[in-house]
Amino acid sequence: MCLALPALVTELLPDDNARVELGGVAKTVSLALVSDVKPGDYVIVHVGYALSVIDPEEAARTLELFREMGELAEDVPA
Amino acid sequence: MKYIDEFRDGEVAQSIARAIKAEADPGSTYHIMEFCGGHTHAISRYGLEDLLPANVRMIHGPGCPVCVLPVGRIDAAIWLAKQPGVTLVTYGDMLRVPGSKRLSLLKAKAEGADVRMVYSTMDAIKLASANPDRQVVFFAIGFETTTPPTAVAIKQAQALGLRNFSVFCNHVLTPSAITQILDSPEVRELGTVRLDAFIGPAHVSTVIGSRPYEYFAEEYQRPVVIAGFEPLDVMQAVRMLVRQINDGRFEVENEFARAVTRDGNEKAKSLVADMFELRRVFEWRGLGLVPYSALRLKEPYAAWDAERRWDVPQDSPPDNKACECGAILRGVKKPTDCKLFGTVCTPENPMGSCMVSAEGACAAHWTYGRFRDLEKSDA
Numbered sequence: 001m002c003l004a005l006p007a008l009v010t011e012l013l014p015d016d017n018a019r020v021e022l023g024g025v026a027k028t029v030s031l032a033l034v035s036d037v038k039p040g041d042y043v044i045v046h047v048g049y050a051l052s053v054i055d056p057e058e059a060a061r062t063l064e065l066f067r068e069m070g071e072l073a074e075d076v077p078a
Numbered sequence: 079m080k081y082i083d084e085f086r087d088g089e090v091a092q093s094i095a096r097a098i099k100a101e102a103d104p105g106s107t108y109h110i111m112e113f114c115g116g117h118t119h120a121i122s123r124y125g126l127e128d129l130l131p132a133n134v135r136m137i138h139g140p141g142c143p144v145c146v147l148p149v150g151r152i153d154a155a156i157w158l159a160k161q162p163g164v165t166l167v168t169y170g171d172m173l174r175v176p177g178s179k180r181l182s183l184l185k186a187k188a189e190g191a192d193v194r195m196v197y198s199t200m201d202a203i204k205l206a207s208a209n210p211d212r213q214v215v216f217f218a219i220g221f222e223t224t225t226p227p228t229a230v231a232i233k234q235a236q237a238l239g240l241r242n243f244s245v246f247c248n249h250v251l252t253p254s255a256i257t258q259i260l261d262s263p264e265v266r267e268l269g270t271v272r273l274d275a276f277i278g279p280a281h282v283s284t285v286i287g288s289r290p291y292e293y294f295a296e297e298y299q300r301p302v303v304i305a306g307f308e309p310l311d312v313m314q315a316v317r318m319l320v321r322q323i324n325d326g327r328f329e330v331e332n333e334f335a336r337a338v339t340r341d342g343n344e345k346a347k348s349l350v351a352d353m354f355e356l357r358r359v360f361e362w363r364g365l366g367l368v369p370y371s372a373l374r375l376k377e378p379y380a381a382w383d384a385e386r387r388w389d390v391p392q393d394s395p396p397d398n399k400a401c402e403c404g405a406i407l408r409g410v411k412k413p414t415d416c417k418l419f420g421t422v423c424t425p426e427n428p429m430g431s432c433m434v435s436a437e438g439a440c441a442a443h444w445t446y447g448r449f450r451d452l453e454k455s456d457a
């Protein structure tokens with residue numbers, strides 16, 4: 001029950017709710033626990049609530065780190 | 079799917095695995111506990127243990143809220159569900175957790191109790207508004223990620239003047255559970271369980287931040303990496319921990335910088351701080367009585383506290399004797415050490431809490447791991 005996934009915010013709804021999309025499935029989630037969310041943001045959704053907003057720059061940086069490490073690993077004999 | 083698929087790339091996982099192998103000292107072993115059931119699930123599902131060198135061992139921790147709730151609290155929820163006029167609502171997994179005398183909420187429901195599953199606390203509020211003649215009790219469980227949603231529901235009940243809604247609060251805290259494990263005799267004195275480092279759950283830290291781990295990284299001299307739940311996140315966290323161990327460092331590092339900051343979600347934290355207070359002690363399955371490890375509602379919110387509205391039994395009956403969940407949750411045993419695993423106990427007919435939710439060590443191993451055991455014994 002703890003699995004939480006990043007979902008794309010597609011529309012802001014009244015009462016601090018939002019429409020989000022996750023792998024083609026649309027859902028309504030609450031934005032009561034986050035601030036300044038706009039359509040186009042990705043939020044981490046857990047039991048129907050957005051818990052945080054994904055920072056695209058940090059995400060790109062993490063992926064870049066993985067790649068660099070892969071290249072480093074290629075240099076060491078396995 | 080964005081932010082999911084790219085963190086599941088098999089080739090990158092292989093290259094991180096090679097980096098770990100290159101960096102891990104073949105002369106030592108690395109014992110890394112993944113605290114959270116979400117990580118246990120990812121490790122089983124993607125077969126990450128098979129990618130790691132043999133001297134890097136993963137130990138499952140107690141971070142599965144369904145698993146750690148003791149029998150007494152399940153019995154208490156069943157008791158509540160049987161009170162006249164009560165509709166008990168909770169997250170799906172809780173329905174199948176066995177209480178004592180082999181009863182569960184699901185069985186209580188079959189016997190006529192009004193028990194319902196909700197996806198979100200918002201559904202619980204809707205149910206209470208639509209059924210003013212019923213007392214709707216939300217059986218609240220979970221770590222720091224599910225507490226703020228419970229708090230929002232209580233705020234809403236307050237705003238709507240809902241007098242027929244209350245919460246049976248079982249929210250627990252991650253850092254105190256990790257401390258309890260590090261203080262356990264198996265780790266401290268007997269040395270039967272070695273724990274060199276921890277992977278901290280990202281989603282808990284989206285709320286509490288990375289700061290709460292700083293104390294025990296320092297105090298217990300154990301490195302912590304807060305990591306996401308995709309396979310590359312877990313692999314990267316292992317690599318960061320191997321590095322810290324090699325360097326003799328014990329710092330809190332954040333692999334999930336894409337959504338975790340040092341201070342976490344202030345809005346959620348202040349809501350929780352405003353509404354909840356620490357229980358002096360709370361019983362955990364496997365860990366026993368853990369001081370200051372759980373929350374209850376503060377006095378101003380007493381009207382929404384099911385434990386103040388009803389005289390909820392506070393018994394603590396023992397676990398099913400054959401079930402090893404307690405030892406598994408302490409990192410002392412593995413699911414396959416249990417005689418009931420996969421024979422008497424399966425997800426369809428769980429004998430213990432670790433077989434119920436997808437994050438439970440037994441359920442994760444049953445779903446994904448047992449085929450690997452077979453392959454290995456065939457090879």
Ligand code: SF4
Binds near residue numbers: 406413420423429
């Ligand atoms: S297999 Fe079942 S009975 Fe055995 S430890 Fe796991 S949950 Fe308990």
